[in-house]
Amino acid sequence: MKRFPSKFLSVLLGTAVGATIASSATNELSKVMKERGLSEIDVVRAAKTYNPTGVKDKYVVFSSGGQSGQMIVYGVPSMRLLKYIGVFTPEPWQGYGFDEESKKVLRQGNIRGREINWGDTHHPALSETDGKYDGKWLVINDKANPRIAVIDLADFETKQIVVNPVFKSEHGGSFFTQNSEHILEAAQYAAPFDNNYHPIEEYKEAYRGGVTVWKFDPKIGRIKPKDSFTIEMPPYMQDLSDSGKGISDGWGFTNSFNTEMYTGGIEIGMPPNEAGMSRNDTDFLHVYNWKKLYELSKDAKNVKIINDHKVIPMDIAVKNDALFLIPEPKSPHGVDVDPTGQYLIVCGKLDTHASVYDFKKIKKLIKNKEYVGKDPYGIPILDMKKSLHGQVELGLGPLHNQYSPVDGEVYTSLYVDSQVVKWNFKKLKVIDKENVHYNIGHLAGMEGKTADPQGDYIIALNKLSIDRFQNVGPLHPQNHQLIDISGKTMDLLVDMPLPLGEPHQAVAIRASKLHPHVRYEMGTNTRTGEQHIGKTLAGEERIERDGKNVTVYATLVRSHINPERITVNKGDKVTIYMTNLERAQDETHGFTIDNYDLHSSLEPGKTATLKFEADIEGVFPYYCTEFCSALHLEMMGYLLVKDP
Numbered sequence: 001m002k003r004f005p006s007k008f009l010s011v012l013l014g015t016a017v018g019a020t021i022a023s024s025a026t027n028e029l030s031k032v033m034k035e036r037g038l039s040e041i042d043v044v045r046a047a048k049t050y051n052p053t054g055v056k057d058k059y060v061v062f063s064s065g066g067q068s069g070q071m072i073v074y075g076v077p078s079m080r081l082l083k084y085i086g087v088f089t090p091e092p093w094q095g096y097g098f099d100e101e102s103k104k105v106l107r108q109g110n111i112r113g114r115e116i117n118w119g120d121t122h123h124p125a126l127s128e129t130d131g132k133y134d135g136k137w138l139v140i141n142d143k144a145n146p147r148i149a150v151i152d153l154a155d156f157e158t159k160q161i162v163v164n165p166v167f168k169s170e171h172g173g174s175f176f177t178q179n180s181e182h183i184l185e186a187a188q189y190a191a192p193f194d195n196n197y198h199p200i201e202e203y204k205e206a207y208r209g210g211v212t213v214w215k216f217d218p219k220i221g222r223i224k225p226k227d228s229f230t231i232e233m234p235p236y237m238q239d240l241s242d243s244g245k246g247i248s249d250g251w252g253f254t255n256s257f258n259t260e261m262y263t264g265g266i267e268i269g270m271p272p273n274e275a276g277m278s279r280n281d282t283d284f285l286h287v288y289n290w291k292k293l294y295e296l297s298k299d300a301k302n303v304k305i306i307n308d309h310k311v312i313p314m315d316i317a318v319k320n321d322a323l324f325l326i327p328e329p330k331s332p333h334g335v336d337v338d339p340t341g342q343y344l345i346v347c348g349k350l351d352t353h354a355s356v357y358d359f360k361k362i363k364k365l366i367k368n369k370e371y372v373g374k375d376p377y378g379i380p381i382l383d384m385k386k387s388l389h390g391q392v393e394l395g396l397g398p399l400h401n402q403y404s405p406v407d408g409e410v411y412t413s414l415y416v417d418s419q420v421v422k423w424n425f426k427k428l429k430v431i432d433k434e435n436v437h438y439n440i441g442h443l444a445g446m447e448g449k450t451a452d453p454q455g456d457y458i459i460a461l462n463k464l465s466i467d468r469f470q471n472v473g474p475l476h477p478q479n480h481q482l483i484d485i486s487g488k489t490m491d492l493l494v495d496m497p498l499p500l501g502e503p504h505q506a507v508a509i510r511a512s513k514l515h516p517h518v519r520y521e522m523g524t525n526t527r528t529g530e531q532h533i534g535k536t537l538a539g540e541e542r543i544e545r546d547g548k549n550v551t552v553y554a555t556l557v558r559s560h561i562n563p564e565r566i567t568v569n570k571g572d573k574v575t576i577y578m579t580n581l582e583r584a585q586d587e588t589h590g591f592t593i594d595n596y597d598l599h600s601s602l603e604p605g606k607t608a609t610l611k612f613e614a615d616i617e618g619v620f621p622y623y624c625t626e627f628c629s630a631l632h633l634e635m636m637g638y639l640l641v642k643d644p
């Protein structure tokens with residue numbers, strides 16, 4: 001057996017601990033280590049991530065839930081799951097998509113009248129003030145059905161979904177500008193902006209890429225579609241984006257691929273797609289002045305209206321010196337602006353280098369109108385070499401970047417090498433590499449893309465986990481790995497299986513910046529924040545009938561549902577307004593009526609509406625679905641539906 005040095009243990013336990021306790025703890029620890037086959041370094045790593053009961057995490061992570069269309073919330077360093085947030089997909093626990101208030105939000109995401117009940121979430125973003133997280137709002141995009149959702153961090157509920165009026169697919173959302181005045185959303189697969197059929201042969205004329213600049217009101221946390229616009233771009237496949245900050249505030253940056261505009265592989269019998277999409281040596285970084293374009297969008301003569309939405313044509317953007325292209329390594333993925341806003345790092349999946357662009361150099365080229373040419377759509381191209389601070393060979397498949405508080409220090413994911421590389425983007429020097437398991441996509445630093453990165457940890461968001469966890473069938477969980485970056489070299493601390501979709505990207509914020517409600521004002525419609533028309537106080541419970549319409553004003557409080565009987569005729573249209581009268585922390589009641597596919601989660605003070613047609617006859621118990629008290633099972637009643 002490997003002996004456990006008491007010097008090491010006294011470091012673990014602190015010097016004030018008595019020798020007796022220390023020695024009995026030493027014995028216990030040695031026993032556990034032996035039984036579980038743990039090394040000393042394992043125990044140190046465990047201690048770095050362990051939260052004793054009641055101890056909370058320093059950081060809170062908001063992770064995309066990938067194909068689940070939801071978000072996942074967890075703590076760092078414990079990597080303990082805290083919550084799922086229903087966003088683009090119904091979520092029964094929270095009643096999301098089952099009560100009328102949440103249905104209304106979910107149905108804002110209908111596209112051309114069609115209900116969409118899933119989403120492919122990729123990139124969450126937290127609202128910013130002066131480029132720093134302010135802990136107020138969270139947004140996330142849906143790649144499959146181009147949409148953006150807004151979540152209020154006062155209650156972790158989705159409040160708004162906006163459908164992109166012109167894109168048919170998007171990947172470059174969502175990115176807040178430095179004071180959350182706007183949200184950038186770039187398209188992915190080029191398609192016509194209108195909703196009509198255009199043959200693929202008209203690709204170059206009728207298909208378009210673009211970036212939508214959504215107006216956001218950070219005071220009320222809502223996107224203002226009428227005040228938003230889209231910058232028309234060539235039919236290159238736009239990709240990840242970032243918004244400038246500091247000296248690059250007002251500018252946006254968007255990667256692209258398939259600048260060859262290759263479409264041949266789509267037809268049967270043509271060579272595979274990738275070859276045609278990789279013919280050129282470089283693609284284009286799109287550089288645009290969204291601030292100037294926003295001002296221009298207010299004048300009708302600068303925009304054309306497509307699907308009731310303002311679009312600034314490319315020639316208008318070019319004429320106003322607001323849209324430029326810079327060559328970038330082939331098939332790029334991330335473009336990430338550094339904390340000062342001066343440098344942007346672009347990684348190309350097919351290039352082993354990271355390219356560090358210097359915004360000061362870019363601005364100078366723009367000012368001097370120093371172009372090396374124009375693309376087929378007349379957009380000026382800036383010289384790549386003259387825009388670059390430099391390039392560094394990092395390894396195979398560099399994708400995304402996160403910054404640390406150390407000047408020039410950056411962490412980059414290497415997809416093909418399955419590594420995180422720590423390097424200095426100013427000195428253009430690799431410092432350290434750490435293996436991850438496996439095939440990392442994004443990585444999440446602690447506030448790592450803000451003006452105020454915290455360092456401490458990097459989380460590797462791995463696309464494959466292969467052999468890291470118990471096999472749970474051919475579909476494996478994804479793997480989030482926590483890496484300690486506080487030392488000279490990186491140290492991988494622990495793995496966490498993520499059991500809900502592919503979590504493309506996650507953002508982490510200091511827990512001290514979050515101040516969610518414990519309860520609502522009595523009778524709140526939580527999706528609008530307004531007082532609910534169905535608010536019902538104790539003693540006001542009643543059932544009103546108006547022809548076939550039955551309205552029930554109901555309350556929930558330990559341990560009664562009032563009223564306890566609802567008798568209606570078959571075919572009646574029933575509306576139940578439910579108010580949770582509790583003021584105590586965490587006293588949520590749930591409400592369902594058996595067989596009627598209804599559910600609501602009622603946190604203290606919340607009022608929700610359940611609507612249904614009593615179309616099946618019989619006796620249907622209703623009950624509280626949260627184990628809220630010793631008399632929880634008694635918290636019930638009957639819906640009686642009779643044939644009149």
Ligand code: CUK
Pocket residue numbers: 122123171240333399441442504505
């Ligand atoms: S991600 Cu969306 S393809 Cu690298 Cu931002 Cu996974």
Ligand code: CUA
Pocket residue numbers: 558588589590624625626627628629632633635
């Ligand atoms: Cu209320 Cu159970």
